[in-house]
Amino acid sequence: APACPDDLDGINTCVGLENGELPQVSEEKVSPTRVRNMKDFENQITELKKENFNLKLRIYFLEERMQQELDGPTEHVYKTNIELKVEVESLKRELQEREQLLIKASKAVESLAEGGGSEIQRVKEDAQKKVQQVEDLLTKRILLLEGDVKAAQAELEKAFAGTETEKALRLSLESKLSEMKKMHKGDLEMVLVLEEKDRLIEELKLSLKSREALIQCLEEEKSQTACLDENVSSGELRRHSAALREEKERDAEAAQMEHQKERSHFEEMIQALQKDLREKEREIATEKKNSLKRDKAIQGLTMALKSKEKEVEELNSEIKELSATFAEAKEALQKTQEGSEGSQAALTEKEALLAELRSENLTKSSENHRLRRSIKKVTQELSDLQQEKARLERDLEEARCEGSRGARTIQDLRNEVEKLCNEVNEREKAVENCYKSLLSESNNKLRGQEQVIRHLIESASPKDPLLQKFNEKDLEAVQQNRYLMTAEDLEFRSEGLITEKCSSQQSPGSKLIFSQEKEQSDYEKLIQVLQQEQDIYAQLVRSLQDSDSMDTVQAELNNIFALRKQLERDVLTYRNLQKSLAEQISEIRRREEEPFSFYSDQTSYLSICLEENSQFQVEHFSQEELKKKVSELIQLVKELYTDNQRLKKTFFDLSCEGFQGNGRLESTEQREVRSSILILARRTRTRSKLERVTRIISRMTSIWSRVKR
Known part of the structure; x- marks a missing residue:
């Protein structure tokens, strides 16, 4: 100190x-x-x-x-x-x-x-x-x-010591830069420049040392010349020493300035590298958050899958129990039918019933095949829609990267999206309420049918206690079928209705069999018919026990209803897009008083109307052609809106007609399938239009933001 x-x-x-x-x-x-x-x-x-x-x-x-x-x-x-x-x-x-x-x-x-x-x-x-x-x-x-x-x-020596520390820091930074060479290929030139700067600093140090040695030599010569030459004036020596000192100071100042410039350059480099590191850390943090979200979603899906598997196991166990009860009922029927005789009319009725069951089975199998084909088409379209959605999301990310000028418009769009989500949720709630009301109506209809069955059973005079036991078994089977129906969705419930109808149709046959006990001549024929019926019923039970077919039918019906909901959402989104387009077009019409803005807007919308692969340019069109292109765009939007309205109307009519009448419950599945097929056909017809309109809307939003700027 x-x-x-x-x-x-x-x-x-x-x-x-x-x-x-x-x-x-x-x-x-x-x-x-x-x-x-x-x-x-x-x-x-x-x-x-x-x-x-x-x-x-x-x-x-x-x-x-x-x-x-x-x-x-x-x-x-x-x-x-x-x-x-x-x-x-x-x-x-x-x-x-x-x-x-x-x-x-x-x-x-x-x-x-x-x-x-x-x-x-x-x-x-x-x-x-x-x-x-x-x-x-x-x-x-x-x-x-x-x-x-x-x-x-x-x-200066202290400053040079500071430069040594800075060199150490620079070496550490060079090690970091060597790790980041794959990302920054231009850093090799920077390292060469830094080495050249270090070499210049070393040369300046050597020059300073040489100047100091020269000053010492001059001082020694000065002392020697002072002893030898007394006639030399002291002013000349001082001027000489002052000139040497000035030169030394100029060199030192130049070295300091160069060192300061290098230091500022190093600091800028360090700041840029720190900025890159911060950006990389932010990207890593976002990737971690996204991975956590994905893990949570996967865990939720696995839990849901496990719960679904448990439900399937429970349903399989219940089906096995029901099959056991039906087998017991069949054994009771065989025991009760040993002493009974059937008439020719009963046999003909049974044959007619079996023929009807076979025809219904064939129609159901054909409908299942059609449903599978339609579901394949729907899955293909769903994959296409997902790809389109991914492409739109990529376009949205590119649009977000364009700048912060559209932040306000993006906020407004987000508010509109939230409103749309709220409206969609309300619509979904309304649809759920509608489905619940339809479910309650179907339950009421089922209860009415059960009451009719009970009334028929009570009206029939049982001849012996074995017949009463059979009727009790039949009622238990009906109640168990009803329990299965309440546990499944509306689509699977239609299958239960078919089986219940079959059981309800079997009871009058059994009554007819019991009512004609006196006819002993046709006993063997009745036994053969009952054996055939038992075989058919066993086939139906095996088909019910087949969990894969049930799962496929259930999945197909779920996909159909999901497509219905998705179509409703698409109708809502396209309606909102039509409203936004109408607002933008009305705003453009307001600007018709200003010719320059009118022409610029019309040319922008014309560039939207043109195809992506078209080789025409906007400058080659006149004012009438521009107006014509804009009118074509408006007409295309109107056609899309009318198609969506027509689809919505047909969907609503079909969904309402599917639940009218007590005798039409067995055809609800068919009507839903027809409505879904009709919707898919309409959707395939309008798919090209929708894709064109989505491209047009994306371009219009980008061009509208450009026009606002």
Whole structure:
């Protein structure tokens, strides 16, 4: 640490250098003709001592501040170094003025030497004393300046030490840059530039050392020439040394400026690399969040899949129990039918019933095949729609990357999307309520049919307790079928209705069989018919036990209803898009008073109306053609809206007609399939139009944002 001066009273810490100059010393520029006494020299010496003390104190405070700020930025060190250089220049200027005064004094002495005498001798002695004193003062000042220069050199060495630390940092950054070479191929040139800059710094250091060695050699030569040549004037030596010092200081200043430029360049590079690192960290964080979301979604799907598997197992167990109960009922029927006789009419009725069951089975199988084909088509269209959705999402991401100018419009669109989502949720709730009401109506109809069956069973007079047991078994089977229907969805319930209808149709046959017990002649034929019926029923039970077929039918029906909901959503979205297009077109019509904006907007919309692969340009069209293209776009939107309205109307009519009448419950599945097929046919017809309109709408939004800008 620097040594503090002894006396600090009355010393200001901000002495001199307010304007880059030394304080003015109260020194009189006395003419050489007047002789200065000892008091004047003593005053000058005291003032110079004060100046020297103030300078030492300033150097002390500067060194102390530099030690405090050594770990911080080096800008303050550079500023103090510049201030010291300014001070050295001011002292050099003052030295030149003093030398001029000495020259004037020597001329005055020479002029007085012509007078001769003792006075001349005394004046010479006084002049020599003054010159000696001035030389002593100047030598002291030179020593002080040399000390300041050494301090500045020490500061430069500290700055070079700072550059060494910066080199270490640069090496670490180079290691990081070597890791990022795959992402930043241009960093090799930057590294070469940095190595060249380091080489220049080393060369500047070597040049500084060579200059210092040259200065030492010159000082030695100066001492030798002072001993040899007494005739050489001290002013020339001082000028020579001042020129060497100025050259040295210029070199040091140039080296410092280059070092400062390199430091600023390194800092900019470090900031850019830090920015890249932050961006990479942000991307990694977003990827982690997305992966967590995906994991959560996968976990939720696995849980849902497990719950569905449990439900399927429960349903399979219930089906097995029902099959066991039906087998027991068949055994009871066989036992009760051993002593009974069937008539020819009963056999014909049974054959008719079996034929009807076979025909219904064939129609159901054909309908299942048609449903599977339609579901394949629907899945294909769903995959196409998903691809289209992915493409639209990519387009949306590209549109988001264009800039922040469309932030407000995006916010408005988000608000509209939220409103649309709310409306869609309300529509879904309304549809769910409608389905619930239809479900309750179907349950009521089922209850009515059960009451009819009970009434028929009660009206039939049971002949023996075995027949009563059979009827009880039949009722239990009906109740179990009803339980299965309430556990499944509406589509699977239609299959239950068919089986229940079959069971309800079997009970009158059994009544007829029991009513004609007296006819013993046709007993064997009745046994054969019942055996055939048992085989058919066993086939139906096996088909019910087949979980794969049930699952496929259930999945097909679920897909049909999902497509219905998706179509409703598409109708809503396309209606909202039509509204937005109508608003934009009305706004364009309002601007028809301004011709320039009208032409620009019309040309923009014409570029939308043109196909992607068309080779025409907008500049080649006239005003009438532009208006014609816009009218074609409006007509296309109107046609799309009418198609959507027609689809919605047909969908609503078919969904309403499917649940009318007690005797039409067995055909609800067929009507739903027909409605879904009709919707798919209409959808395939309008698919090209929808794709065109989506492309047109995406282009119109981008061009509309451009027009607003």
